[in-house]
Amino acid sequence: MNSDKFLDRAHDIQxxxxxxxxxxxxxxxxxxxxPRAKVYGSIRFYSMFYTEPTGKYIIRVCDSLSCHINDSKxxxxxxxxxxxxxxxxxxxxKKFTLEVVECLGHCGEGPVMMVNDEMYTHVSKxxxxxxxxxxx
Amino acid sequence: MSEKYFLKENxxxxxxxxxxxxxxxxxxxxxxxxxxxxxxxxxxxxxxxxFPTGFKWKLASQQEADLKYFICNGDEGEPGTxxxxxxxxxxxxxxxxxxxxxxxxxxASQGYIYIRGEYxxxxxxxxxxxxxxxxxxxxxxxxxxSDFSFEMKLIKGAGAYVCGDETSLINSIEGHRGISRIKPxxxxxxxxxxxxTVVNNVExxxxxxxxxxxxSDTYNELGTExxxxxxxxxxxxxxxxxxxxEVEFGSMTIREIIQEFGKGIKNNxxxxxxxxxxxSTSILSNDKIDIPYTYEDIEKxxxxxxxxxLIVVAKGHDLIDLMxxxxxxxxxxxxxxxxxxxxxNRQVHHMLKKAMGKGIDHNKTELIKDIGKTIRLxxxxxxxxxxxxxxxxxxxxxxxxxxxxxxxxx
Ligand SMILES: Cc1cc2nc3c(=O)[nH]c(=O)nc-3n(C[C@H](O)[C@H](O)[C@H](O)COP(=O)(O)O)c2cc1C
Ligand code: SF4
Ligand code: FES
Numbered sequence: 001m002n003s004d005k006f007l008d009r010a011h012d013i014q015x016x017x018x019x020x021x022x023x024x025x026x027x028x029x030x031x032x033x034x035p036r037a038k039v040y041g042s043i044r045f046y047s048m049f050y051t052e053p054t055g056k057y058i059i060r061v062c063d064s065l066s067c068h069i070n071d072s073k074x075x076x077x078x079x080x081x082x083x084x085x086x087x088x089x090x091x092x093x094k095k096f097t098l099e100v101v102e103c104l105g106h107c108g109e110g111p112v113m114m115v116n117d118e119m120y121t122h123v124s125k126x127x128x129x130x131x132x133x134x135x136x
Numbered sequence: 137m138s139e140k141y142f143l144k145e146n147x148x149x150x151x152x153x154x155x156x157x158x159x160x161x162x163x164x165x166x167x168x169x170x171x172x173x174x175x176x177x178x179x180x181x182x183x184x185x186x187f188p189t190g191f192k193w194k195l196a197s198q199q200e201a202d203l204k205y206f207i208c209n210g211d212e213g214e215p216g217t218x219x220x221x222x223x224x225x226x227x228x229x230x231x232x233x234x235x236x237x238x239x240x241x242x243x244a245s246q247g248y249i250y251i252r253g254e255y256x257x258x259x260x261x262x263x264x265x266x267x268x269x270x271x272x273x274x275x276x277x278x279x280x281x282s283d284f285s286f287e288m289k290l291i292k293g294a295g296a297y298v299c300g301d302e303t304s305l306i307n308s309i310e311g312h313r314g315i316s317r318i319k320p321x322x323x324x325x326x327x328x329x330x331x332x333t334v335v336n337n338v339e340x341x342x343x344x345x346x347x348x349x350x351x352s353d354t355y356n357e358l359g360t361e362x363x364x365x366x367x368x369x370x371x372x373x374x375x376x377x378x379x380x381x382e383v384e385f386g387s388m389t390i391r392e393i394i395q396e397f398g399k400g401i402k403n404n405x406x407x408x409x410x411x412x413x414x415x416s417t418s419i420l421s422n423d424k425i426d427i428p429y430t431y432e433d434i435e436k437x438x439x440x441x442x443x444x445x446l447i448v449v450a451k452g453h454d455l456i457d458l459m460x461x462x463x464x465x466x467x468x469x470x471x472x473x474x475x476x477x478x479x480x481n482r483q484v485h486h487m488l489k490k491a492m493g494k495g496i497d498h499n500k501t502e503l504i505k506d507i508g509k510t511i512r513l514x515x516x517x518x519x520x521x522x523x524x525x526x527x528x529x530x531x532x533x534x535x536x537x538x539x540x541x542x543x544x545x546x
Contacts, residue, residue: 001312002310002329003311004289004291004311007293007309007311008291010294011292011294042312042313045314045471046253046295046296047296048254048294063461064415065216065373065411065447065461066372066373069449069453102213102297102465103214103215103217103297105212105220105221105252105254105255107216107217107370107372107445108371109378114254118256119257
C-alpha cells in the first residue's frame with residue numbers, strides 16, 4: 001500500500017457502513033493502486049474491520065487476565081444469554097454484534113465493556129443488560 | 137509512603153495553557169546537548185524492552201537522510217497495562233512536547249502518534265491537540281522562530297496487539313498487515329517508508345520532556361544506578377485500590393506497593409502471586425515479592441518489569457483457567473508469520489482446554505514447556521518469544537496443584 005492514509009480510509013468506510021463492502025474494496029484498490037487481494041488481506045488482519053455487515057451496536061467485552069480475575073466471564077455469559085448470540089455473532093435484527101476481546105486498557109476498573117465508542121467500567125451483570133436495553 | 141510525582145507533575149490538557157518550556161529549552165540547548173542530557177539521565181524505554189533512549193536518539197541523529205520519522209507508540213495492549221492511556225488522556229500536551237523534543241534531537245521532520253483503535257477518548261483528545269498545536273503554530277514551519285519544522289499525524293490502529301511491536305507498527309502505518317519485519321535493518325536505519333525512524337513509547341517521551349524540563353541531575357537523584365527515575369505502575373487484579381501509581385525506583389518493594397498504594401488484597405484474601413510486567417512476564421510467588429521495585433531486582437528474580445503492569449492474583453483461582461486465558465491471548469494475537477508461534481500457541485491452548493476441571497499431568501506440562509522453548513528460540517518478535525513466560529512459570533511454581541485440577545484450597 002505504502003500510504004499512511006490507508007487505515008484512515010478503512011476506518012471511514014467501516015464507520016459509514018458498519019463493514020467494508022466489496023465495492024469499497026475495489027475502490028480502495030484503485031485509489032492505492034494495488035491488487036484487490038492486497039487490500040482485502042490488509043483489512044482482514046485487523047479485528048476492528050469487518051467484511052460482513054455488523055450490528056448497529058458492536059459490544060466489546062474484555063476478558064483478558066485482569067478483567068477475567070474480576071469475573072468478566074459472567075458478564076460475557078449474561079450478555080450471550082440475553083441476546084441469544086455467541087462471541088463474534090450478530091443478532092438477527094442486525095442490532096447487536098458481540099465480541100469478547102482482549103485488554104481494553106482499563107484493567108484497574110474491570111470488568112469493562114465498550115458499546116461502539118463508549119467505554120463502561122466496573123460493569124455488573126445487571127448494568128451490562130441495562131446498557132444494552134438503553135441502545136435504541 | 138506516598139507517590140513520587142515526577143511524571144505526574146505539570147499535567148496539562150490544553151495547548152494554549154502550556155508554555156512548552158522544555159521544548160524551548162531543548163531548542164536553545166541544541167541537538168547534541170539534548171541527546172547528552174537524555175543519555176546522562178539513564179532513561180530506558182518504557183514500552184517493555186527497556187532500551188536506553190539517549191542511545192537510540194544518538195544513533196538516529198547520526199543517520200544521514202533527507203527525511204527522518206519520529207513515532208510515538210500509543211498502541212498499549214499488554215493485558216494489565218493502562219498507564220499510556222492515562223498520560224494521553226490527562227497529560228497529552230506533555231506527550232506532544234516529548235515527541236517534539238525527540239524529533240528535534242534526531243532531526244526528524246515528520247511525526248506520528250499511533251493510538252490503538254479502541255482508545256476512543258485518547259484519539260479524540262489527540263485529534264484536538266494536533267489541531268490546536270497547528271493553529272498555535274506549535275507544529276508547522278520554523279517552530280517558535282527556530283529553523284526546526286515539524287508536522288504530526290495521528291494514526292488510529294484497528295485492533296491488533298502485535299502492532300505494538302515497532303516493526304509491525306511501521307507496517308501498519310504503511311497500510312500493510314501488521315506483521316513484524318526482520319531485523320536488521322533496524323528502524324533507526326530503515327524504518328517507515330524505508331527512512332530512518334525512531335519509535336518511542338508514550339511514557340518514555342513524557343519522561344524525556346520532564347527530564348529536559350527539570351534536568352537530568354534532578355532525575356538522577358531518583359531511583360537506583362540501573363533504574364533511574366520513576367515508573368508508572370499499573371496495579372490491577374485482586375486488589376482493593378487498583379490504579380496507576382508513580383513509584384520511585386528502588387524506594388519500595390513490590391509488597392509495599394501492593395499494601396500501601398493498592399491497600400491490600402481484595403476481600404481479605406491471601407496473595408498467591410503477582411505478574412510484575414504484564415502477561416508476557418513470569419510470575420513471582422508470594423515469597424518472592426519482598427524485593428525493591430527496580431529493573432535489576434525483578435530480573436534477578438527471573439522475571440521482568442515489562443510495561444509496568446503489576447497484576448495481583450489472590451489464592452482461590454483455578455490456575456488452569458488463568459493459563460487458558462493467557463494462552464487464548466497469544467493464540468488470538470499471533471500474527472501468524474512464524475510457525476512455532478502460530479501453531480505452538482494453538483496447541484498449548486488446546487491442551488489447557490482439555491485439562492480444564494481435570495488437571496494436567498507432568499508429561500503434558502513438560503510438553504508445554506518444550507513448546508515454549510521452541511517458540512522462544514524460533515520466533516521473530518517479542519510476542520512469540522515471551523508467549524509462554526507466564527504459563528511456564530505457573531507450571532514451575534505449582535506442579536502439584538496443576539495435577540489435581542489447578543485449584544488451590546486457599
Ligand atoms: C508484541 C509486542 C507488543 C508491543 N507493544 C508495545 C506497546 O503497546 N507500546 C509500546 O510502547 N511498545 C510496545 N512494544 C515495544 C516496541 O516494539 C518498542 O520496543 C517500543 O515502542 C520502543 O519504545 P521505548 O524504547 O520508548 O520503550 C511491543 C513489542 C512487542 C514485541
Ligand atoms: S513471533 Fe508470533 S507474533 Fe511475532 S512475528 Fe512471529 S508469528 Fe508473528
Ligand atoms: S484486562 Fe480488561 S481492560 Fe485490561
